[in-house]
Amino acid sequence: MRRTLLLLALLAFGAPPALAQQQQTPPGGRLGTGLPVPRYVSLKTDRVNLREGPSKDHRTAWVFQRAGLPVEIVAEYETWRRIRDSEGTEGWVLHSLLSGRRTALVMPWAKGEVPPIPLREAPSDRSGTVAQLQPGVIANIKSCDGAWCRVVIVMERARDVDGYIQQDKLWGVYPNEKVE
Structure with missing residues (x-):
């Protein structure tokens, strides 16, 4: 009963970080x-x-x-x-x-006919396009600044392609996350 009240209080008022983490521990585990x-x-x-x-x-x-x-x-x-x-x-x-x-998928949520997603020379919509990517392509993340990610696409029979893609077009990096 006391533990239930404690958990209800923690849910209502927010738990201190250490206690919140403790509550996530599986029973008998760590x-x-x-x-x-x-x-x-x-x-x-x-x-x-x-x-x-x-x-x-x-x-x-x-x-x-x-x-x-x-x-x-x-x-x-x-x-x-x-x-x-x-x-x-x-x-x-x-x-x-x-x-x-760190890797990411290019727009895995896109269904049906989707225009190719441009991989840019620089982090700008006005920059030149180095490749056109299809949804589901795996990109190796080199860095992200919160808006754009620099990625490398590994090609099986050609040289790898390095460029920039808008971060919101990737699954595998959080919105506004910075990766170095």
Whole structure:
């Protein structure tokens, strides 16, 4: 009863940061790295099992098959990370299958016929276009200033393309986030 009242008070008046973090700790468990949650990372390999819970005893709900795919860590439990993909699918993966390398998807929410998205020479709509990108392309993030991101698109049979794209056209970086 006392714990319930404490939680209600915390919800009503806001919790001090340390106590708010403590309330997120899973029963009988501990938080993971202490890094900010949520945060974006990418898949390290081209085969990552998404599990229903934080252990190998839990059923595999999905298998990701795209190395470099950006995902958002929304919770941590020991060596497990609860992740969400660009479509909203959530589940648990082992931390060793994730990379801190920042990547983003170009407009994964775009459906149907969408004009190509310009990759610019400089962070300006008036700058020249170095490439035209389709929705769903993975971009390696080099930096973001809160409005524009400098990215590299890895090409399989051609040289990589380096340029700038408006930050709001990417999934894998938060609005106004600065990445260095």
